[in-house]
Amino acid sequence: MPQFFLNKRLIILLVSIIVLVALIGFSLRERSKLSWPEQFLKDTTGWVQSLVSKPTHFVTGFFENLQDLQNTYDENKELKSRVEKIVNLEAQVQELKQDNQELRDILGEKRTLRDFKPLPATVIGRNPDRWHEMIIIDKGKLNGIKKNMAVVTATGLVGKVKNVTQFSSTIQLLSAMDPKNRIS
Numbered sequence: 001m002p003q004f005f006l007n008k009r010l011i012i013l014l015v016s017i018i019v020l021v022a023l024i025g026f027s028l029r030e031r032s033k034l035s036w037p038e039q040f041l042k043d044t045t046g047w048v049q050s051l052v053s054k055p056t057h058f059v060t061g062f063f064e065n066l067q068d069l070q071n072t073y074d075e076n077k078e079l080k081s082r083v084e085k086i087v088n089l090e091a092q093v094q095e096l097k098q099d100n101q102e103l104r105d106i107l108g109e110k111r112t113l114r115d116f117k118p119l120p121a122t123v124i125g126r127n128p129d130r131w132h133e134m135i136i137i138d139k140g141k142l143n144g145i146k147k148n149m150a151v152v153t154a155t156g157l158v159g160k161v162k163n164v165t166q167f168s169s170t171i172q173l174l175s176a177m178d179p180k181n182r183i184s
Helices: 008-028 034-109
Strands: 122-127 133-139 151-152 158-165 168-172
Touching: none
Parallel strands: none
Antiparallel strands: 122 133, 133 168, 151 158, 158 168
16 A cells, blocks of 8 residues: 555544534525534534633623723813803802993993894995995894994994985994994
8 A cells, every 4th residue: 555545644634624514505595494413513602702702791891881981980070170160150140240230320321222123134245445334134124223333243333324215224333434323
């Protein structure tokens, strides 16, 4: 016999590879029922996996809970500082309200800007020659606009109504360099 068949280890390795390839081919076929070695192998592997995965999930869950606890602690710290700021702001607001009321009492003013109903309007015209002096808005007498009314935006007072027609009004801006500008 040739030298090749005398080496027992090589023969065992060759037979093992052939059996392995046969088992792989057998297991790749589509079947409705698993064989008893496959069932045994799957059950054993599943049992070992659950034996390893349950403690692993417990440990990782424990560390995730610790991380969540740390995050909650940090968020709580941040929220406490925000609450302090809000308390300080509320105290300032109360102080400013009191000062404002005292100033109104001194001046004898009863009405505030909140007593007036704002009327939103859109700028529909602007003269290039008087760009910084006048604008035209789309509200007029029919909307309740009157001469010398104040014109206010979200940023504050911008001018007063100079002329009023039925459907539009001309606004004299505060930024006008007109010496006759009597907005004060």
